[in-house]
Amino acid sequence: MIKIYHNPRCTKSRQALELLQKKGITPQVILYLEQAPTKTEIKDILSKLKLSARDIIRKNEDEFKEQNLADKTLSEEDLIAAIAKTPKLLERPIVINGNKACIGRPTENILEIL
Secondary structure (H helix, E strand, O other), X not given: OEEEEOOOOOHHHHHHHHHHHHOOOOOEEEOOOOOOOOHHXXXXXXXXXXXXXXXXXXXXXXXXXXXXXXXXXXXXXXXXXXXXXXXXXXXXXXXXXXXXXEEOOOHHHHHHHO
């Protein structure tokens, strides 16, 4: 089952979902702003992406600045907790196919894991 962490208000996220649908794939759509991923789910996503929390956190969001998440002394656990608490900070879209995952920016990245 392919999953997409989706924000319907995001153009790139809509393009990612459309690409999957054009390929005949009906993914499990996770509206992560409504149902925030848990810390465990975020760790699983990071493992599949082979990235750190700092790599998938949206640095231009007001919440990033308000929570002082640029602070280099914050641990991986601190950043994961911040994403779980404020899911708007999660980069989007994230597509997962089994043990593989990618950030769909650019959208063509998704083709690599199908």
